[in-house]
Amino acid sequence: MKENSNDIPMFGGTISYEAFGNLYLNITNQCSASCTFCIREGCDGVYGYNLRLSREPTEEEIISDLEKYELSKFKEIVFTGFGEPTCRFDIVLHITEWLHKKGVHVRLDTNGHAALMNPEMNVVEKLKASGLDSVSVSLNAESEEKYNKLCKPRYEGAYKAVLDFAKEAVKTGIKTRMTVVGQEGIDIDRCKKIATDIGATFKVR
Numbered sequence: 001m002k003e004n005s006n007d008i009p010m011f012g013g014t015i016s017y018e019a020f021g022n023l024y025l026n027i028t029n030q031c032s033a034s035c036t037f038c039i040r041e042g043c044d045g046v047y048g049y050n051l052r053l054s055r056e057p058t059e060e061e062i063i064s065d066l067e068k069y070e071l072s073k074f075k076e077i078v079f080t081g082f083g084e085p086t087c088r089f090d091i092v093l094h095i096t097e098w099l100h101k102k103g104v105h106v107r108l109d110t111n112g113h114a115a116l117m118n119p120e121m122n123v124v125e126k127l128k129a130s131g132l133d134s135v136s137v138s139l140n141a142e143s144e145e146k147y148n149k150l151c152k153p154r155y156e157g158a159y160k161a162v163l164d165f166a167k168e169a170v171k172t173g174i175k176t177r178m179t180v181v182g183q184e185g186i187d188i189d190r191c192k193k194i195a196t197d198i199g200a201t202f203k204v205r
């Protein structure tokens with residue numbers, strides 16, 4: 001692969017894409033789960049954008065990409081994409097801080113494993129301090145057993161970590177939603193109750 005003048009390989013793939021009045025950020029293809037329903041298994045992207053990254057973009061590359069846009073026109077800037085954003089937790093914090101200073105609404109779509117990947121810090125407090133406005137946490141199942149079968153998390157205790165992440169987010173004052181992918185065998189009503197008992201809103205994706 002060609003290299004640029006800083007000896008960093010040239011970048012291939014989509015860092016940001018527009019849809020539904022939002023701007024979505026794709027900063028990594030890493031993930032701490034292997035969900036059976038993950039769209040990464042069946043395609044290379046969404047809405048015609050290639051989300052397979054030839055390498056992870058640097059913080060500077062993400063900011064330079066964001067500078068192409070009139071950010072105030074978007075309802076939300078959303079960390080999502082073909083991977084789990086919090087696999088690059090420091091980058092999420094830095095980019096959120098940068099966006100927050102621009103006065104735009106920032107949302108993180110996450111599997112809720114950030115505390116397992118970063119056990120040395122209070123991840124939700126860090127997110128709040130960075131200026132994150134809202135979070136959408138994948139609940140996906142009403143029990144640990146079903147969650148483990150469906151999402152195949154790399155960490156033990158992942159289901160509890162997801163619930164704790166959402167509880168902490170609600171407590172910290174981050175607008176919190178929990179979501180489920182409509183799958184056969186998943187009790188949507190029980191999932192909804194789990195989410196609303198925590199104080200989150202609920203959505204079936």
Ligand code: SF4
Nearest residue numbers: 031033034035038111
């Ligand atoms: S958490 Fe998201 S990115 Fe990771 S495997 Fe599941 S659906 Fe795919």
